[in-house]
Amino acid sequence: MPTFHKKSQQCLILFLIKNKIVLTKEPNLKIQIHPGPKGGLFGLKFLGEIKENPLKFYKALHQNFGETVSYRIGPVKIFQLINPDHLHEILVEKQKYFHKTKPVLRVLSKWNGNGLLLNSGDSWAKQRRLINPSFKKESVESYISIVVNQVKSLFLDEKKSLNMAAKLNELTFRVVAEALFGQKVNEVAPQFIQQVEALQELAMKEMMAPVPLPDWFPLPSKRKLRKTISFIHQTVDRFITECHLEGLKKKNFLTEMLMAKDDDEEDEFKRGMTDKQARDESVNLLLGGNETMGTALTWLCYLLAKHPEIQDKIYDEIINTLGDRDFQKEDLPHLKLLSMSFKEALRLYPPVYLLSREPLRPIEIGEETIQPGHQIHIPLFVLHRSEKWFEDPDEFKPERFSEENIKKIKPNTYIPFGLGPRACIGERFAHMEAVASMATLLKKFKLTGVEEPELAAKVSLYPKGGLNLTVLPRNNNE
Numbered sequence: 001m002p003t004f005h006k007k008s009q010q011c012l013i014l015f016l017i018k019n020k021i022v023l024t025k026e027p028n029l030k031i032q033i034h035p036g037p038k039g040g041l042f043g044l045k046f047l048g049e050i051k052e053n054p055l056k057f058y059k060a061l062h063q064n065f066g067e068t069v070s071y072r073i074g075p076v077k078i079f080q081l082i083n084p085d086h087l088h089e090i091l092v093e094k095q096k097y098f099h100k101t102k103p104v105l106r107v108l109s110k111w112n113g114n115g116l117l118l119n120s121g122d123s124w125a126k127q128r129r130l131i132n133p134s135f136k137k138e139s140v141e142s143y144i145s146i147v148v149n150q151v152k153s154l155f156l157d158e159k160k161s162l163n164m165a166a167k168l169n170e171l172t173f174r175v176v177a178e179a180l181f182g183q184k185v186n187e188v189a190p191q192f193i194q195q196v197e198a199l200q201e202l203a204m205k206e207m208m209a210p211v212p213l214p215d216w217f218p219l220p221s222k223r224k225l226r227k228t229i230s231f232i233h234q235t236v237d238r239f240i241t242e243c244h245l246e247g248l249k250k251k252n253f254l255t256e257m258l259m260a261k262d263d264d265e266e267d268e269f270k271r272g273m274t275d276k277q278a279r280d281e282s283v284n285l286l287l288g289g290n291e292t293m294g295t296a297l298t299w300l301c302y303l304l305a306k307h308p309e310i311q312d313k314i315y316d317e318i319i320n321t322l323g324d325r326d327f328q329k330e331d332l333p334h335l336k337l338l339s340m341s342f343k344e345a346l347r348l349y350p351p352v353y354l355l356s357r358e359p360l361r362p363i364e365i366g367e368e369t370i371q372p373g374h375q376i377h378i379p380l381f382v383l384h385r386s387e388k389w390f391e392d393p394d395e396f397k398p399e400r401f402s403e404e405n406i407k408k409i410k411p412n413t414y415i416p417f418g419l420g421p422r423a424c425i426g427e428r429f430a431h432m433e434a435v436a437s438m439a440t441l442l443k444k445f446k447l448t449g450v451e452e453p454e455l456a457a458k459v460s461l462y463p464k465g466g467l468n469l470t471v472l473p474r475n476n477n478e
């Protein structure tokens, strides 16, 4: 009898291993939740307030109810968390029990497919291993000349007021597109940019739709969405075909992805990625690296125009480091004030102003249970401006990020690129692009004439109606 028992136990263990079944204990979260406000019938009041001004809503919740608060909109219970230890628990320690929220998955997967941002589990881990090498230091630095040349060709002899937000969005699109597909993308850039802008507008409408409609629904907006997605997919497919025809010789993100091999994969045929997966990843990088970056640079320009004394110090730093020549990779560590200013701009205006997660199965959180379908919201805009963690939180003070002061920032209170394994893959690229582009721009021009913009929190955080700035050539101005 005992032998039989032992055998059946062994069989069970073998079955579990063979089928990759892991028996884990439920990961209860060590978080105490405070009940939040009541939102009337189905919480519709909240929906209206969030649509009107999400930042005001998240801030008021924090001020009135503290660091952990829950409220309900219809069947969805939302847990707003701001405490850095809780963020670590959700995004690092227990991240595998959460995924991106359903509205985000439902809408973005229409064009991002199964790219990194939305992918999960083993498939995500394999894709991240395949793409990671393209974001290593040497690889990222090899794209510096693209940034410098794009800035030089987009900003010629401006001596006028221009919509800086639109210009910088065009710049960041051109940069990431050329890094992905090579120079040939410049021929289709204007049309591409138009379609991507249309997509970003449609994305917000789709995410806020109270009743999601299927894509075939006969509405003009749905027709436009289908046409836009089809243009973007067909263009990227064409680039992939051309890349194969050229023998994957040119160095760019796309050829690197098509050649990448995963050493952890035993099956020879599964080591690389398919053309379909490379298309999804390309669209992911293109959109992920465009809007966030465009708005980040816009806010940096706004802050520098508002603080001419800091802009002038950055100008001196650039001239002392570069002299007459163009920016190159050796300059990256020397433009310290510029780099600190970029970090501080991301603190005050995090382009991704809200991180959200949903549990894969019921998880106890304090006295409550988060069910699949419930959401965790982490409003970075509120976290980064918390008086508890930052002195004068609304002030622009780049020196917070000096080598000495940065050590005083409590871990997990400043996370513009997210946290844990799902943090942004493009952080190093973003930093390189910010420093290289601003060094090239500010060396030639002075930014002035700033007006106070209204904040608009849609897919990312940007100034409503753009940002008008006067761009003066430096030598005319001194």
Ligand code: HEM
Pocket (backbone or CB within 6 Å): 116, 117, 118, 128, 176, 284, 285, 286, 288, 289, 290, 292, 293, 296, 350, 351, 352, 355, 356, 415, 416, 417, 418, 419, 421, 422, 423, 424, 425, 426, 427, 429, 430
């Ligand atoms: C200032 C610029 C940027 C900011 C503020 C930013 C912010 C973020 C954040 C917060 C996340 C994590 C989202 C979450 O946890 O839900 C993320 C993920 C991601 N970002 Fe960025 N990003 C920036 C630039 C870029 C660039 C330049 C690229 C590519 C060229 C990029 C590609 C991605 C991708 C692919 C992911 C998904 C990573 C994964 O889940 O494995 N981002 N980004």
